[in-house]
Amino acid sequence: KAGVTQTPRYLIKTRGQQVTLSCSPISGHRSVSWYQQTPGQGLQFLFEYFSETQRNKGNFPGRFSGRQFSNSRSEMNVSTLELGDSALYLCASSLPGTGHTEAFFGQGTRLTVV
Amino acid sequence: GQQVMQIPQYQHVQEGEDFTTYCNSSTTLSNIQWYKQRPGGHPVFLIQLVKSGEVKKQKRLTFQFGEAKKNSSLHITATQTTDVGTYFCAPNDYKLSFGAGTTVTVRA
Numbered sequence: 001k002a003g004v005t006q007t008p009r010y011l012i013k014t015r016g017q018q019v020t021l022s023c024s025p026i027s028g029h030r031s032v033s034w035y036q037q038t039p040g041q042g043l044q045f046l047f048e049y050f051s052e053t054q055r056n057k058g059n060f061p062g063r064f065s066g067r068q069f070s071n072s073r074s075e076m077n078v079s080t081l082e083l084g085d086s087a088l089y090l091c092a093s094s095l096p097g098t099g100h101t102e103a104f105f106g107q108g109t110r111l112t113v114v
Numbered sequence: 115g116q117q118v119m120q121i122p123q124y125q126h127v128q129e130g131e132d133f134t135t136y137c138n139s140s141t142t143l144s145n146i147q148w149y150k151q152r153p154g155g156h157p158v159f160l161i162q163l164v165k166s167g168e169v170k171k172q173k174r175l176t177f178q179f180g181e182a183k184k185n186s187s188l189h190i191t192a193t194q195t196t197d198v199g200t201y202f203c204a205p206n207d208y209k210l211s212f213g214a215g216t217t218v219t220v221r222a
Contacts, residue, residue, distance in 0.1 A: 033209060043157070043202065043212035056209045090156060092210075102147065102159040103210060 002026065004093050004106035012112045018079040021109045025072050025093030031055075032074040033103065034066060037088040046089075049074050050096060078111075086113045117141070117205055120213035127193045128221050135216035137186040137203030146179060146186045147206050151215070152199040162206070195220050 005024040013019050025032050033056075034046040045058040049068035066076040072093075078085055088110050092103035118139045127133050137146065145164045149157040161170050163179035163186060170177045174197075176189040186203055200217045204210040 035210075035212075042214045043210075045209050045211065048209050058209075092157075101206075102162060103157075103206075105156040105158070107156055 004091060004104050006089075006091050006106035006109050008109060009107060010110045010112075012114060013081050015081055015083060015113055017081050018077060019081060019111060020075055020077045021089055021091075021111075023074045023076075023091030023093075023106060025074070025091075026104055028095065029093035029104070030072050030096045031094045031101075032068055032072065033092045033094075034074070034076050035090045035092065036060075037090055037108070038086075043090070046076065081113045083113050086111060117211040118143075118146075118203055118213040120201075120203055120216050122216060123214060125216055125218045126221065127197075127218060129193055129195060131193055132189065132191045133193060133218070134187055134189045135201055135218075137188075137213055139184045139205065142183050143205045144183075145206055147204045147210065148177060148186075148188055149202045149204060149212075150199050151202065155199075157202060157212075160201075190218075193218075193220055195222060 007022045031050045033048040036044045047066050048056040052068045063079045068074045088108045090108045092105045094101045094103045118137050121136050147162045148160040151157045161177045166183050167181045168179040174191045178187045200215040202212045202215045204212045
């Protein structure tokens with residue numbers, strides 16, 4: 001079956017702009033989580049969506065937001081981009097359950113803010 | 115912040131040798147997952163440990179969950195070049211809280 005698909009793979013934006021990233025989970029997976037990966041901070045949890053509702057949120061400013069659609073596809077938006085937002089943004093999907101299920105990651109979107 | 119600490123941060127291994135990476139928490143964990151990320155790739159699930167003292171093996175990889183469920187380890191025997199990458203431990207309580215990872219390089 002198809003894996004987790006993230007688009008676009010690469011993106012260059014200017015400071016102050018906004019960006020929207022997309023994630024299509026594995027068919028049947030209703031939980032989608034987003035992570036930011038940087039060399040200095042490692043893998044940081046952004047938020048998790050389940051059945052179109054944000055179920056968990058990490059410690060990121062309000063400029064970072066997301067949503068999930070009825071088909072479980074998810075988008076995350078970053079407004080007023082800063083240079084420090086340059087990172088690999090990873091999306092992961094998993095089956096609904098108690099939370100103790102494996103996460104399947106997409107290839108990520110490499111965002112560069114200049 | 116990160117719930118778990120991983121040591122060492124970097125591991126340089128001679129091909130054929132064994133090594134162990136550790137994952138430590140100050141609190142009791144309900145479970146721990148391990149992921150591997152190859153250079154330029156994305157994290158890939160390796161294993162999940164749930165029970166106190168649990169030991170699981172995958173070929174040359176041995177995963178262990180401590181008796182107190184506060185630490186875990188990954189031991190790799192006879193390291194190969196295919197073992198290159200970063201190994202993350204992550205407690206999963208509706209969200210994964212990744213450790214900083216152990217980045218492994220292999221000398222042929």
